[in-house]
Amino acid sequence: MTSHHIANEIHHVVREKKPFSLVDDLLMSRWFLYSMSVILFLGIWYYVVYIDVFGRGLCYPHEVITEIIRLTSRKLAGKELWEHAWDSSRRVFIGFGIACVLGIPLGFFMGISKYFNAVFNPIFNLIKPMPPISWVSLSILWLGIGEEPKIFIIAIGAFVPLVLNAYNGIRLIDEELYDVVRMAGGSHMKEIWEVSFPAAVPAIFAGLQIALSGAWSCVLAAELVSSRSGLGFVIVQGMNTGKAAMVIAGMLLIALIAYVCSFCISYLERKICPWRRDLSTH
Amino acid sequence: MHNIKIACENVSKTFLQKGDTRVDVLKDVSITVRDNEFVVILGPGQCGKTTLLRMIAGFEKPTTGRVLMDGQPVGGPGRDKGFVFQSYMLFAWRTVRGNVEVGLRMRGVPKAERRVISQQYIDMVGLTGFENHYPHQLSGGMKQRVGIARAYCNDPQIMLLDEPFGQLDAQTRLYMEKETERIWLQEKRTVIFVTNNIDEALTLGDRIYTMKDKLPGTLCNCYEVDLPRPRESTDKEFLRLRKQIIEESELVL
Numbered sequence: 169m170t171s172h173h174i175a176n177e178i179h180h181v182v183r184e185k186k187p188f189s190l191v192d193d194l195l196m197s198r199w200f201l202y203s204m205s206v207i208l209f210l211g212i213w214y215y216v217v218y219i220d221v222f223g224r225g226l227c228y229p230h231e232v233i234t235e236i237i238r239l240t241s242r243k244l245a246g247k248e249l250w251e252h253a254w255d256s257s258r259r260v261f262i263g264f265g266i267a268c269v270l271g272i273p274l275g276f277f278m279g280i281s282k283y284f285n286a287v288f289n290p291i292f293n294l295i296k297p298m299p300p301i302s303w304v305s306l307s308i309l310w311l312g313i314g315e316e317p318k319i320f321i322i323a324i325g326a327f328v329p330l331v332l333n334a335y336n337g338i339r340l341i342d343e344e345l346y347d348v349v350r351m352a353g354g355s356h357m358k359e360i361w362e363v364s365f366p367a368a369v370p371a372i373f374a375g376l377q378i379a380l381s382g383a384w385s386c387v388l389a390a391e392l393v394s395s396r397s398g399l400g401f402v403i404v405q406g407m408n409t410g411k412a413a414m415v416i417a418g419m420l421l422i423a424l425i426a427y428v429c430s431f432c433i434s435y436l437e438r439k440i441c442p443w444r445r446d447l448s449t450h
Numbered sequence: 451m452h453n454i455k456i457a458c459e460n461v462s463k464t465f466l467q468k469g470d471t472r473v474d475v476l477k478d479v480s481i482t483v484r485d486n487e488f489v490v491i492l493g494p495g496q497c498g499k500t501t502l503l504r505m506i507a508g509f510e511k512p513t514t515g516r517v518l519m520d521g522q523p524v525g526g527p528g529r530d531k532g533f534v535f536q537s538y539m540l541f542a543w544r545t546v547r548g549n550v551e552v553g554l555r556m557r558g559v560p561k562a563e564r565r566v567i568s569q570q571y572i573d574m575v576g577l578t579g580f581e582n583h584y585p586h587q588l589s590g591g592m593k594q595r596v597g598i599a600r601a602y603c604n605d606p607q608i609m610l611l612d613e614p615f616g617q618l619d620a621q622t623r624l625y626m627e628k629e630t631e632r633i634w635l636q637e638k639r640t641v642i643f644v645t646n647n648i649d650e651a652l653t654l655g656d657r658i659y660t661m662k663d664k665l666p667g668t669l670c671n672c673y674e675v676d677l678p679r680p681r682e683s684t685d686k687e688f689l690r691l692r693k694q695i696i697e698e699s700e701l702v703l
Contacts, residue, residue, distance in 0.1 A: 344539050347509055350527040352553030352604055362552065366543040443543045443584040 227413040232420060235413035244405060245396050253421055256387050256398040259315065260429075263322025263390075264383045270323075271330030271379070272372060278331070279338025280364055292331060300325035300382070301389040318390035318398075325386035326379035333378065337371025338364055370444060373437040377430060384426040453520075455608060455640040456483040456506060461515035462666070463501050474666035475501045478515075481659055481669065483608075488634060488641045490655030492648060492695070498667025499644045500536070503612050506642060507533045519608070529553055532601030532639075534611040538593040540585040540600075546572065547581040549596050553604040571599040574633060591615075591622040598633065608640040615650070627653050631679060648695060652688055653681050660699055671698055 194200045210229055217228050227235075239249045247255075278285040278292070303324050307317035341363065349359045391400025399418045406414030437444070463476040476498040483489045493499045504510045505517055508527040517524045519531075527533075540549050550568045559567070572581055575595040585593055594614050601609060611630075615623045627650055634641060634654075645651055651658045652675060660670040673695060677687055 342537075342539070344535055344537070345541070347507075347527065347533065347535070348539050348541070348552065348600075349556070350509065351507065351529070351531065351533045351601070352556050353527075353529040354556040358556055362556070363541070366541070369543070441543070443586065 222412075224410055225412055227416070231413045232416045235411070235417045236420070239402070239414070239417060244402060247397055249402075249421075252398055252402050253425060256391065256400065256422070257425055259318050259390065259398065260322055260380075260383045260387055263319040263386075264326045264380060266319070267323045267326035267330055267379060267383070268376070271327045272334045272375070275331040275334025275375075276338060276364075276368065278335045279368070280360055285335075296328055296332070300328075300386050304389060304392070313394045318387075318395070321390040322383045322386045326383040329378040329382055330372075330375045333371045333375025334368060337368035337375075340371070341367045369441055370437075373433065373441070376433050380429055380433060381426060384422060384429075387422065453485045454482050455485045455487070455520065456642070457481070457516075457518040457521075458502070458506065459516045459518065461502070461505060461512045461517060463498070463505065463510065464513045476505075476512075477666035477668050479667070479669050480515075481672075483640055483642060486638045486640055488643065488654055488656045490651040490658045491642065491644045491661065492646070492651040492658050493644075493661030493667065493670075494646055494663040496665065497661045497663050498665060499661055500612050502667070503533075503610050503642060503644050506608075507531050507610050509533075529557075529604035530607045532604055532606030532609045534594070534597045534601050534609070534614045536613040536616050538585070538590075538597050540593055540596055542585055545582050545584055546577055546588070546596050549585070550599045550603050552600060568599075568603055571602045574602070574636065575599045576629065589622075590618050591626055594618070594626065595629075598630075602633075602637065606639065608642065611641065611643045613644055613646065616646070623647075623650070628680065630654060635679070648692060649683055652677075652692055652695075653683065658695070660695060663699075671695075 213226075213229050216222070217226050236249075244252065274288065274292075278288055300321055303321055304317075307320045311317040311320055345363045345367065346359045349362050354362065387398065388400040388403060391398040392404065395401045395404075399422050402421075403415050403418035406412070406418060458479055458481045461476060461479045462474070465473045465475055467473050479498075479502060481489070481491075481502075491499050491502065501510065505512050506519075506524065508517075508524045508531060524531075541552065544552070547565075547568055550572055551564050554564045554567060569581075572578060575598050577592060577595050577599065580588065580592065585596070588596070597614065598611075614630075615626050618626060630643075631654060643651075643654055655675050658673045658675060660673070662668050662670050673691065675691065677685065677691075681688055683689075
């Protein structure tokens with residue numbers, strides 16, 4: 169319509185006629201780069217196995233796929249593969265849920281009340297740097313060897329990022345936003361309801377994402393504790409029987425489920441926060 | 451002739467930084483603003499003019515001196531004092547309408563009534579058709595229109611504008627100044643407008659207070675701008691006054 173629109177079109181035509189435009193277009197194409205990255209990775213993998221760097225410690229990529237298919241058709245410790253996957257998922261969901269129920273309100277109140285913060289921050293700062301796996305021994309002493317210690321470890325792993333993000337989400341709110349509520353004659357409760365809570369939601373979601381991947385990475389450590397089920401158990405079985413394909417199959421399945429969970433949280437965030445402009449779909 | 455709406459009497463403000471460092475931001479500032487008058491406070495950055503405005507709004511308390519509105523000391527912020535923020539301060543999670551309605555919502559005005567009132571001010575600032583947009587979808591000028599509509603929606607007695615167009619480009623700024631004048635003529639209020647832009651001050655102000663450029667901030671001069679509206683920045687008298695203000699401000703640099 170306007171002159172610079174026309175100018176843009178001309179510019180575009182000129183660019184398309186450039187020599188080597190096919191190479192240019194390929195290098196600019198996202199999908200081309202994605203597939204190149206995957207092909208390169210698989211190529212190196214095949215080569216490393218071919219020249220026998222790790223011996224029996226590594227298998228060909230396609231063997232992982234056949235291993236997954238094989239595992240789906242037979243039982244391991246009396247359970248099908250999907251039952252193991254479900255056992256792990258259930259532990260993650262429960263542990264993650266407990267961490268959410270405790271962690272998000274804790275971080276939230278630490279953010280809005282300096283007295284609350286003064287009481288809990290020293291304890292939290294003590295727990296914060298402890299690796300979740302270091303709780304394994306204590307959790308067995310406290311909770312035995314059933315489901316509870318596994319859930320406990322997962323909850324610990326998810327707890328810290330949830331608290332931290334909720335807390336920082338509140339703390340980083342521009343003070344002047346509260347002035348808007350004060351200008352309108354709102355009370356302190358209104359400030360929290362109208363500003364603190366909605367403004368912290370994106371940070372809380374960021375915390376959920378980090379906490380979820382934290383929970384999934386703790387699942388293996390949790391299932392090392394005398395477990396007879398779960399994907400962690402599948403991985404340990406693979407290790408004990410010297411089957412690299414089985415180990416990698418377990419790792420791959422964990423990654424896959426974790427990815428789906430993370431996608432669900434992203435989806436939820438887009439639904440709850442329609443005002444965010446730059447939410448990627450991963 | 452006119453009642454005095456706002457009076458600052460020997461207002462000083464000292465901030466405590468990091469516990470024990472005292473920073474004097476304002477010293478002995480006295481200004482008066484008459485009913486329905488458009489007063490501009492003109493001063494360079496870091497001269498305490500925002501602090502003065504925030505004290506009039508009730509966000510801060512003066513260390514010494516008094517801020518009076520209708521002869522009564524200003525207790526705290528409230529809906530009788532509308533404030534327009536330099537960096538907009540819109541709620542990112544609310545649409546244009548949601549932002550404009552924030553004060554009405556807090557007072558528990560029913561939804562249907564809220565719609566009518568907010569629509570009136572959205573129309574007034576020229577955002578008709580953008581009611582359901584989120585702030586990030588708006589340009590800077592449009593964001594500040596929301597800020598102005600939000601302040602008006604509380605039906606305040608005075609409007610306090612803190613460098614509202616500081617982040618806009620020169621053209622948009624000029625346009626927004628015209629819009630401000632139009633809105634003010636349409637919905638007369640007592641206005642205190644803080645700026646660092648001399649042309650903006652001369653375009654809008656009935657009176658201009660100038661401030662010195664270093665802390666603690668003190669008042670420099672007061673100018674009556676007795677020019678017909680809308681004003682032309684090429685007008686002879688406009689330019690004379692502009693020159694006078696620049697020269698007299700430079701005296702204290």
